[in-house]
Amino acid sequence: MTNGTEKSGETVAAPSKDGASEGVPAVQIRGLTKRFGTQTAVAGIDLTLPAGRFIGLVGPNGAGKTTTLSMVTGLLRPDSGEVRIGGHDVWRDPVAVKSRIGVLPEGLRLFERLSGRELLGYMGRLRGLTGTETDKRADQLLDILGLSGAQYKLVVDYSTGMRKKIGLAAALLHNPEILFLDEPFEGVDPVSAQTIRGVLERYTSSGATVIFSSHVMELVESLCDWVAVIAAGRIRADGPIAEVRGDAPSLQEAFLELVGAGHRTRAGQNLDWLGGGSR
Numbered sequence: 001m002t003n004g005t006e007k008s009g010e011t012v013a014a015p016s017k018d019g020a021s022e023g024v025p026a027v028q029i030r031g032l033t034k035r036f037g038t039q040t041a042v043a044g045i046d047l048t049l050p051a052g053r054f055i056g057l058v059g060p061n062g063a064g065k066t067t068t069l070s071m072v073t074g075l076l077r078p079d080s081g082e083v084r085i086g087g088h089d090v091w092r093d094p095v096a097v098k099s100r101i102g103v104l105p106e107g108l109r110l111f112e113r114l115s116g117r118e119l120l121g122y123m124g125r126l127r128g129l130t131g132t133e134t135d136k137r138a139d140q141l142l143d144i145l146g147l148s149g150a151q152y153k154l155v156v157d158y159s160t161g162m163r164k165k166i167g168l169a170a171a172l173l174h175n176p177e178i179l180f181l182d183e184p185f186e187g188v189d190p191v192s193a194q195t196i197r198g199v200l201e202r203y204t205s206s207g208a209t210v211i212f213s214s215h216v217m218e219l220v221e222s223l224c225d226w227v228a229v230i231a232a233g234r235i236r237a238d239g240p241i242a243e244v245r246g247d248a249p250s251l252q253e254a255f256l257e258l259v260g261a262g263h264r265t266r267a268g269q270n271l272d273w274l275g276g277g278s279r
């Protein structure tokens with residue numbers, strides 16, 4: 001149930017005091033599909049993700065996580081289906097959607113010949129912030145993400161973890177309502193991971209929504225309060241973590257059962273030639 005109103009087929013969010021949408025789900029996906037040649041990457045996804053949650057999208061390699069996130073954020077056109085962000089259709093109302101979201105895509109392409117500082121300056125202008133506001137926010141983000149010392153270095157010379165962090169800063173600069181992150185912790189050292197975690201927890205504690213994809217179940221279990229499990233382009237389970245975990249001892253165990261990979265955990269038994277001893 002929402003407290004939004006219907007207007008020419010569009011769900012309009014009832015604005016709260018701070019202008020955020022109340023009651024309307026962060027993301028509503030209906031019948032989403034995508035094929036690449038004969039390969040079906042996303043095979044008809046229906047999913048509603050609530051606002052104000054820390055949400056993990058988990059699934060094995062090739063499950064369709066990146067393809068789904070790319071379509072949800074308007075980076076890839078679906079073959080069929082519909083996506084609404086905060087009640088706005090991603091393809092019919094892209095400006096309303098893009099002003100509300102921040103995205104850290106997989107394999108993020110950045111402007112390599114700008115310094116980290118210049119990149120944030122450019123993103124701030126693109127997002128309609130004043131120079132003064134952009135500078136203030138950039139200073140704070142660079143500081144908290146430990147990038148102040150590297151702010152004048154060209155992005156092309158950044159390490160993998162530094163690229164994730166400057167990408168995150170760029171995605172957060174305009175204070176979006178919903179943040180989409182594709183594998184934000186991959187290639188990130190434990191100290192930087194802790195920093196990113198702190199920033200995201202601060203962000204969600206004030207009512208914003210984070211949706212991120214990951215393979216690391218322990219991370220999802222400790223960070224998220226909501227999870228969607230995807231395998232072979234379909235949603236296998238979604239809901240509050242405790243509900244999806246059910247009676248399983250951990251989310252990892254529940255995940256292996258849900259994606260039908262329980263038997264593969266014993267697959268190493270067949271590799272009797274591998275390891276020390278005869279060559």
Ligand SMILES: Nc1ncnc2c1ncn2[C@@H]1O[C@H](COP(=O)(O)OP(=O)(O)OP(=O)(O)O)[C@@H](O)[C@H]1O
Binds near residue numbers: 039060064
């Ligand atoms: N541009 C493309 N061209 C052809 N096939 C693609 C393309 N993008 C994705 N696929 C295929 O679609 C399927 C889903 O890929 P996707 O990258 O969405 O999975 P994923 O869950 O993000 O995987 P991973 O965890 O390994 O990153 C895979 O079988 C992949 O090979």
